[in-house]
Amino acid sequence: MDISARIEAAMRQAIAEGQAGAAPGKLASAFEYALTPGGARIRPTICLNVARACGDDRPALADAAAISIELIHCASLVHDDMPCFDDADIRRGKPALHKAYGQPLALLTGDSLIVAGFEVIARAAHHDCARAVELIRILGQRTGMPYGICAGQGWESEDQIDLSAYHRAKTGALFIAATSMGAVAAGQPAEPWEELGDRIGEAFQVADDLKDALLDAEAMGKPAGQDEAHGRPSAVTELGVEGAVQRFRDILSGAIASIPSCPGEADLAAMVRHMAERLIPEPARLPAE
């Protein structure tokens, strides 16, 4: 099965588990609404590609790891869109969840998705208990306090922001989860894979800055020009479009250079390069050097 099909199959399974039995109907519906149709599924795709590069000897565990990260990512989108944060009306081209279901169900959907992330791994733990516990440990570390995406979002409430801690936690954390959990699912240690995730996260942040500056709301599927509107730090404001694209390429080279030696190293490098090219919005896409 190709990676995209594995992700969607595992996602259907996670949705079915969340909706099983006598679940309250609206929350069950909102749970699915938050997860489908998916975005690019970038984090689980990276996770499964790393698992494959490492031999992928427990594919069901790798699938669970990949989906767990996507569940957490979708939870963060639901909560971040709520009025007390971004107050966003649109997400992935449809009404944001709190617009479609109201705030109480949006809050509960996010909570339920966080929990589902951990459950998915626990359900696959019989394939390898020690690896499953390590996956759960990493998922927690990259989601909560003090280093996960919750911490990243928390930095936005501080008077003095530690910018590096902010970006590493807010955007980087789930990419670090993606690479290190892909490795752990396949029986490799997490640590050598953290730099790849960290750098992909940095590249993704620059690509996001470029999209926010160059695309309109329709192409984005969410409001555009938000960085300038909210005075947020952005690579485009700092370096201009061309400078930001150059930085993107530099980070990408560093990311690829950081890939640990493994059976599928060359394929993984090609995947990272291919995925990265698609992150850059059309108006800034220059021929590679």
Place this chain on the structure above:
Amino acid sequence: MDISARIEAAMRQAIAEGQAGAAPGKLASAFEYALTPGGARIRPTICLNVARACGDDRPALADAAAISIELIHCASLVHDDMPCFDDADIRRGKPALHKAYGQPLALLTGDSLIVAGFEVIARAAHHDCARAVELIRILGQRTGMPYGICAGQGWESEDQIDLSAYHRAKTGALFIAATSMGAVAAGQPAEPWEELGDRIGEAFQVADDLKDALLDAEAMGKPAGQDEAHGRPSAVTELGVEGAVQRFRDILSGAIASIPSCPGEADLAAMVRHMAERLIPEPARLPAE
């Protein structure tokens, strides 16, 4: 160490983990605010008493299980107090977290506490991997969708409420988690211990109805008379004070009768009876039959 001291020591450890390193200061502070000073710590107390009744051969794992439930419980209080749910100003005699820190940090604190619940168990997993995974599975099941406290809260958004599913999920789920996780931490199967948790949850619900009807806001540490004000189903509305106290005693007898045969069965029955007596508010406390 007595059970209360074990709970507070494990809680201090969980708080320290959440605040480690370069955590954003306000979220780190809110994380602690939500957990201290604690309420009665009823759920972790039950969990550790069950673990002890089952031999408690992995006390660190039992402590982790107990604290994980309390972290989830505190998360639910933070989120439930927010304006889109109960809009409560006061909790445990001090300003509700969103009143003290604002809504964005309240949302993130709840999210971080949910994650911390799973992390606490993962960190103790080296004591017994298989038990840890089972604890994580149960914690997820009793927290998220379709049977956990998220589902319970979700029922409040339905036009037609399944009252039994509602109460079992909203109040019962974490008591079922408490008894079954206490058993699992000590190497026993979860299922025979579920009925005890379920019945304690029912008793707790009746006690809560009595408190809501009989106590004032100061004695409660939160607003009183909410059931009547919101037209919620309540044992007091249905049966009167005396009838509700009688139902409480009936449920309690059933709870004690359901305790599986185990080395510490008699002590556990005494603990449940003792704890239950303190749940009944003073004005309704009649001599036991």
